[in-house]
Amino acid sequence: MVNRSDVHYFGAGPAPLPTAVLEKATQVILNYKDKGIGLFEISHRSPEANEVLADAKQALATLLDIPDDYKVLFLQSGGSGEFSATVYNLVAIWVEKKRAKIAEEVGDDKDEVLRRLRKIVDEELKLDYLVTGSWSLKASQEATRLVGAKHVNVAIDARKANNGKFGIIPPESEWGLTPRTTVGGPALVYFCDNETVDGVEFPAFPSSLEGDDAPLVCADMSSNFISRKVDVRKYAVIFGGAQKNIGNTGIAIVILRKSLLPPHSTPASPDLLRELRLPVGPIVLDYPTIAKNNSLYNTLPIFDVWVAGQVMSALVNTYGIKKISGQEEISNEKARLIYETLDKYPNVYRVVPDKAVRSRMNICFRVSGGDADKEKAFLAGAEKKGLLGLKGHRSVGGIRVSNCKCTYNNLLYYRCFCFTTV
Template identity: 85%
Template sequence: MVNRSDVHYFGAGPAPLPTTVLEQASQVLLNYNNKGIGLCEISHRSPEANEILANTKQSLATLLDIPDDYDILFMQSGGTGGFSSTVYNLVSIWVEKKRAKIAEEVGDDKEEVLKRLRKVVDEELKLDYLVTGSWSLKASQEAARLVGAKHVNVAVDARKSNDGKFGSIPPESEWSLTPRKAGGPAFVYFCDNETVDGVEFPSFPASLEGDDAPLVIADMSSNFISRKVDVSKYAVIFGGAQKNIGNTGIAIVILRKSLLPPTSAYASAETLRALNLPVGPIVLDYPTVAKNNSLYNTLPIFDVWVAGQVMAGLVTTYGTKKIGGQEDVSNEKSRLIYETLDKYPDVYRVVPSKAARSRMNICFRVHGGDADKEKAFLAGAEKKGLLGLKGHRSVGGIRASNYNAVSTDGAKLLVTYLDEYAKSA
């Protein structure tokens, strides 16, 4: 029998969870807080569930120093659902702002308002996407599916400067963002860390800052709670939980309260239909989810509890350093692995450019991508208890996902194997 302590799992998601959290989970599944029933069985509207929600929010707010003018939502659509929900909600806000401005000019003539609004939407609605990997590409494609390709501005397609493949982030001077003087885009989207392609933004883009900065949306599914984040620079941060935060089942959204009523008004369903724009499902509607404390429909409280335990553990472990403590550990683990790969250029080739290397998903090829040798590399790793190293099916190769629950000892064992394999190759 293989014990949990015998293996180190580097899978990209669902990813490993802290053993202590899983041990606690096995207990609360049977009997939560001495109630005689398990956590999956209690009502999502019970006092216990509300306490779990509050504690999880507080742990996340503490770790990331989330400002008071932001809200935290728990949704069930995963990171992929975030591709859609951001479009539904922020386009609706943009449309309503334009409608209100036109109504001020023409008064109560609804037909004239709609006529002018159609023209404004047709000519001015733009959603900017920085496409640097497989997930941001999927996000841009979902936006085009929902609102039409003419309204989606791919301001960056990293493949164009990298021989048709992802693996770099072009200089900001080469980005073609919608000009702010022309009203700017409804929002700018980017994926902070590309799980498939091993690309991570080293920092917040300077071109998205400033007093007239656009609304910025970031998908942080695979690098959530792994480094410091200036939340105030983002309108919306979202991500699925199944990488660093918890098990599959919830997505977390951090958004400015100013994007919620009464500060922001949303276009009516009638107006959106008249403009041939999509009306989003109620479970992806930020105002509805926020108003109901993420409990509009049945929230998987067990999944929230797991996420809360993971984050509370980080709060306890790192104290005043907060997420900076985990960032130090993540950086050190990735440094050890990359330095070892770079030491053997005849055996290993790191896929992304050095300036865009992900700390979370370390993608590389063995012997130039030779299929048989990569298969042998993976088999050798498995014998050492190093699991989950196979690259994504769309790109192949090797991928070591360096999430928070991967211990430093696990990273060092991987480094030892990389050394041994290279010297025997």
């Protein structure tokens, strides 16, 4: 029988959770707080469920220093669902702002308001996407599916600067962002902070998106969530699937600027969006609805929130005043150990992305130039040593070491990896 302590899992799918959390989970599944029923069985509207939500929010707020003017939401959409949610919510806000401005100018003439609004939507509605890997590409494709290609501006497609493959982030001077004018800019600017499949990570927040007048910025942080310090105030929306780095599969976490919620911002009505031939999102992806109901509009998987809360609380207790900076040091060191080993043997290993944008969380490389037999032998040898989940994504092949799956792994495992796979 293989023991849990005998293997070290590096796959990019659902996270291997801390053993201590899993051991506690077996208890709360059977009998939560001595109530005679398990956490799976309690009502999502019970005081216990609300306590689980509050504890998870507080742990995340503490780790990331989330300001009071932001809201934390839990949804069942996963990261892919948020590709759609950001479009539905932010386009509706953009449209309503335009409608209100026109109404100030023309008064109660609804036909004239609609006429002008149609023209503005047709000519000015833009959603900017920085496509630097497979996930931002999918997000841009979903936006195109929802609002149409004419409204989606792919400000960069990194493949065009890298022989048709992802692996670099072009200089910001080459980005084709929608111009910011006196009447406004794009409804959103979207980028994926860390590309899980392609091993590309933004080394820092893009300087061209800095400033108080910046358009709404949405960032997919699924696979580098709670791995480094983030200035939350720079973002209107941050989201990530919990399973990559925080918990088990089942929930997405959204950090949302409160100014995007009523009464500060009002989305366009469904009737108006239909008049403009723009999509109306499902209610379970509607941020105002989810926020108003404390993430409990529909039946939230409270156990999944509890797991995420336990993981984050453990990090709070482990790092104290260092908060997420403590975990950032560990993440950086793990990545350094592996990249230094790979770079030491260039005749054997080739790191896929450019050195300037190498992901700390998903280390993608090829063995012997991508020789299929040698990569297969590499994976087989690694498995014998208890190093699992190293096969690259099916769309790109190769080898991938996902640091995000090993938040709690001792650095010794990484030294073991570097020593045994050369």
